Amino acid sequence: MLRLPDFDEQIDRRGTHSAKWDTMEKYYGVAASDGIAMWVADMDFRPPPCVQQAVERMAAHGVYGYFGDDRTNSDAIRWWMKTRHGWDVASEAIFTTHGLVNGTALCVDAFTAPGDGVVLMTPVYHAFARIIRSAGREVVECRLRIEEGRYVLDIAGWDAQMTGRERMLMLCSPHNPGGRVWTCDELREIAAFCKRHDLILVADEIHHDLVMPGARHTVMPLAAPEIADRLVMMTATTKTFNIAGAHVGNVIIPDEPLRERFRARMNAHGISPNSFGMAMATAAYSPEGAAWVDRLVAYLDGNRKLFDDGVNTIPGLRSMPLEATYLAWVDFGGAGMEPAEFTARVEKQAKIAVNHGASFGAGGDSFLRFNLATPRATVIEAVERLKEAFRDLQ
Template sequence: MTTPDFDEIIDRRGTHCSKWDDMAAQYGVSAHDGIAMWVADMDFRPPAAVQRAVEAHAAHGIYGYPGANRPYLDAICWWMQARHGWQIQPDWVLTCAGLVNGVAMALDALTQPGDGVIVMSPVYHAFARTIRASGRKLVEMPLALDQGLYRMDWQNWQAQLTGDERMLILCSPHNPGGRVWSEPELREVADFCTRNDLILISDDIHCDLVMPGAPRHRMIAALIPELADRLVTLTAATKSFNIAGAHIGNAIVADPDLRARFKAALMARGISPAFMGMDMVAAAYSPEGAEWIDHLCAYLDGNRRLFDQGVNAIPGLRSMPLQATYLAWVDFSGTGMAQAEFIARVEGQARIAANHGASFGTGGEDFLRFNLATPRARVAEAVQRLAAAFSDLQ
């Protein structure tokens, strides 16, 4: 394949793009002179194989109900085995309308209103929103900071339990902290869930986006197969290949009982996959897609190094070491500034839209999340703007 040109500046303004077209309304940062570093999608085109699949549909010109989905299922099975060493069966795969929908379906199928659902905060903000909207009780278990990285705090978490908890949602790799959980940590997750009779939802949407040289990401389902009777693994090609608009994701469930309950929730709501999305996934989960991902991760690693070098040179700012994802998690607590002040400098002076850390829950209040999946020239410009906005600290 031709080496992807991730340096190409693609103007996404005016294309019904949330990341750029909603930036002014959300953050007061104009798309004309601002830098969008918030919504977790990439400013890169997907692999050419995905574009060819879409163009083949357009050339045919008929967009009816989808039929056989075996190529799609086979591609998922191949990808999980080839890239993650996880052998799955096609009938384990249940398709949902993206992974937030997958979380909602799991809550509906496997818990009851009023049940406690545990998240390790700070964590992806849609978890809390979906838990609350479903009438379940959000239970935040704060991650501990240890030498600049998050770690799980089992002793305190066990003491915090009330007995009302029925589910734990694991974000693996972690968003926004960028941690790849180690094998011992994943075994501790399994032990905690088994000991406390919790259903485990493992959101592995960033599993393909691991930095070169970082620890290997392990699917907890492959690592601990005996956990199957309480485990739902959520995966998607959408984050890896920048096709989030396809709104398609997978709940992979080995246990027949759990799978039947999840499937019933999908059927009760009439949820079925879009044929365009299935073909995009089948095209992405391929040897060509694998090569593209390798190029992507190498490029993202270059962006990470550039961003961290610049941000960590600013007194009071610290970017958490990024092992996976393309989302930098920057701590502003060293500035001594209130949240409103450092946000005002980033948005008002640097004209950068970044996610507010408080939206990720307890422990995120002193942070902002920056999306690095954009051409390197923009990352360099963002670093220069941040340095200027906090120049009085230097």
């Protein structure tokens, strides 16, 4: 019998080497003693019991040697993708990386050369640009447009930007930080854009299990099977089950020539799996894990509604409709303030550590990103602090 998760439980993460709680004063000047951490994209919840039990079994065994024979992990991945996403994955297409930031770096290394352009649909997950620039590649920012309060594509504008030096597009699907679930038609437009400009398409779908009621996510291989020869898929248990510290991710490549190029770079970097991460991921991709995720999404949906209802009552602030992820993207552009002022109010007055919109690239300056994967009482407290910090606007 599945033990019901208690997402309302307040778990004190301070002093546990938590990046989210123990470094927020260093980066944002918000003390953990009376501040609220709503920046790093991990959850303040325990994973499902099946994951904890997998770790406990390893600890009970007491020998922590090299990991070998990944068939059970591969089978779990294939089962999850088929039952949750309707996607048939071949076992030989699966690579295990040290998380998807590592997977992103390996893709940049495998499929581009120094000086090449890598296309980002901005604003978008900030680690992409950091990795691309650190690798000596050029970030090509193709800005998303906002229509009726949410992001849409601007394919015609992006076509005009291309110079022929671009070799790859990094897609965030569902979109972080905007929370968009791209439609099949939009995904096909992106696929056609990549084919037209001869781009490798790397689809980061790390949030594809965290889709709000009423929205429907389609994995890219099903939306645009015609681009299988240029498609790299990235998925993971880490966001879904709150096991980011396990540093384990799936890079799934349908095309054999692309697989060989990726395998060569993995071998060159000496990548091998983390035993604890493999055990946790295998346990997570299971019927028990699926039932836990369903309850998690229902809880996150409640947090989303509560947060949006509160923030959207503050004149000049608008939370973008969240279709997926647990990351609220709030536009302060109508408040009549420069970013430094509204950010200071959030951090110094409300004492909430959040991600700055500018770090997500072009189009993000007027935004802040809030992590809602925390007990509901914390979300309620954060909303009240924001109302107080912007009381003069009301």
